[in-house]
Amino acid sequence: MEKITVIVKSMSLQGDGNIEVVFKAKDKVTLPSWEAGAHIDVYLTPMLIRQYSLVGSPSDEQHYTICVKRDKSSRGGSQFIHDTLRVGHELTISLPRNHFQLAPSDEYCLVAGGIGITPILTMAEYLEQSQKKFKLFYYVKTIEQVAFSERLKRDFQYGTIEIIETVQGKGIRNTFPNALKQPQKESQMYLCGPQAFMDVCIEKSIQHGWSNEKIFFEAFAPVKTNIAVSxxxxxQVRLSSTREVFDVPNDKTIATVLIENNINVPISCEIGMCGACLTQVVCGEVDHQDTVQSDEEKQADEQYIALCCSRAKSAVLEINL
Ligand code: FES
Incomplete structure (x- = not known):
C-alpha cells in the first residue's frame, strides 16, 4: 500500500475535547486529491494505525486536516494524538480512501453525532459548492463541544445547519428531527457518529419510512472489536496462486494465520473498518464481520473478505492471493 510522509504543521482545539491536526507533505510535494467522505490511515507508531476522516479543503493540495476527539475508551489513537503528538513530528499516512462517497441525488440529509461531524462537514461544503440542497443535523453533548463552529456559521445558500444539544436526556431518540420524519423520494441520508447514536438514528429513520438503501453511514468505532474466539x-483457507492450504482455528483470524506463515497481507485497522485487507474470494461462503462493506457488497456475486476479522461458513475458502 502506497504511503506518504507528512509533518504535523499545526494543532489546535476545535471545541472542548477535540483537536485539529494539520499535516503538510514532507519535501514540498503536493498531496493526492480526495473527495468529501474520504479518510486516511495514520501510522501513529508502527503498531498503532488509526483511520481519520479528512476535514480540510479538498482543493488544498498542500495540507490534510483531521480532527480527533479525546476518547476515554481510546484504544490508544486519540490518547496518542492528544498527549504525545506535537507540531513538527513526522508521520506516515496512507493515500486517501473513500468508502463514504456522496451518491447523486436531489436532496441530502446529513446527520453527525459528536466528532462524526468531520466527514459530514466536508460533505455540506461540497454540496454548497455544487448548489445541491442539504439539511445538516449536528448532535453534540454541549454547545462547547461544537467543532468547526466558524465553518458551520458561514452563510449557506443551499443548506441549513441545526445544532442539537443532547444534555438532559435530549438524545436523538427524543429529538429526532421533524425534517427527517417524512423522507422525500429523492432524499439520501449520510450519517456519522458513535455506533449507538447511528443505531438509534437508523432505527428511527426506518420507522419513519426511510429505506435502508437511502441511508449511508460510516462507523467511527467497530461494531465488533475483536474476534477473539469465534x-x-x-x-481452511486456500491461496489461489500457490494452492497452499492453511488451517484457521477459532481463536485466530485469517490475517494472523497468513502472516504467521509469511504471507504478505495488507492490514491496517485490524477491526474490519478500513478496507485495507479486503481480498477477493474465489470460492467458499464468507461469514462477513466487517463494517466497511455495505450489505449489498456483502451479498454481491463478486465477494470480498476482510481478512482481519471475517470468517468462513464453508469448510474451505479460496481467496485471490
Ligand atoms: S485491516 Fe482494516 S478492514 Fe481489515
Missing part, C-alpha cells in the same frame, strides 16, 4: 470450529 463460535465456528475453524476452517
Amino acid at each position: 463460535s465456528d470450529d475453524g476452517f
Whole structure:
C-alpha cells in the first residue's frame, strides 16, 4: 500500500475535547486529491494505525486536516494524538480512501453525532459548492463541544445547519428531527457518529419510512472489536496462486494465520473498518464481520473478505492471493 510522509504543521482545539491536526507533505510535494467522505490511515507508531476522516479543503493540495476527539475508551489513537503528538513530528499516512462517497441525488440529509461531524462537514461544503440542497443535523453533548463552529456559521445558500444539544436526556431518540420524519423520494441520508447514536438514528429513520438503501453511514468505532474466539470450529483457507492450504482455528483470524506463515497481507485497522485487507474470494461462503462493506457488497456475486476479522461458513475458502 502506497504511503506518504507528512509533518504535523499545526494543532489546535476545535471545541472542548477535540483537536485539529494539520499535516503538510514532507519535501514540498503536493498531496493526492480526495473527495468529501474520504479518510486516511495514520501510522501513529508502527503498531498503532488509526483511520481519520479528512476535514480540510479538498482543493488544498498542500495540507490534510483531521480532527480527533479525546476518547476515554481510546484504544490508544486519540490518547496518542492528544498527549504525545506535537507540531513538527513526522508521520506516515496512507493515500486517501473513500468508502463514504456522496451518491447523486436531489436532496441530502446529513446527520453527525459528536466528532462524526468531520466527514459530514466536508460533505455540506461540497454540496454548497455544487448548489445541491442539504439539511445538516449536528448532535453534540454541549454547545462547547461544537467543532468547526466558524465553518458551520458561514452563510449557506443551499443548506441549513441545526445544532442539537443532547444534555438532559435530549438524545436523538427524543429529538429526532421533524425534517427527517417524512423522507422525500429523492432524499439520501449520510450519517456519522458513535455506533449507538447511528443505531438509534437508523432505527428511527426506518420507522419513519426511510429505506435502508437511502441511508449511508460510516462507523467511527467497530461494531465488533475483536474476534477473539469465534463460535465456528475453524476452517481452511486456500491461496489461489500457490494452492497452499492453511488451517484457521477459532481463536485466530485469517490475517494472523497468513502472516504467521509469511504471507504478505495488507492490514491496517485490524477491526474490519478500513478496507485495507479486503481480498477477493474465489470460492467458499464468507461469514462477513466487517463494517466497511455495505450489505449489498456483502451479498454481491463478486465477494470480498476482510481478512482481519471475517470468517468462513464453508469448510474451505479460496481467496485471490
Ligand atoms: S485491516 Fe482494516 S478492514 Fe481489515
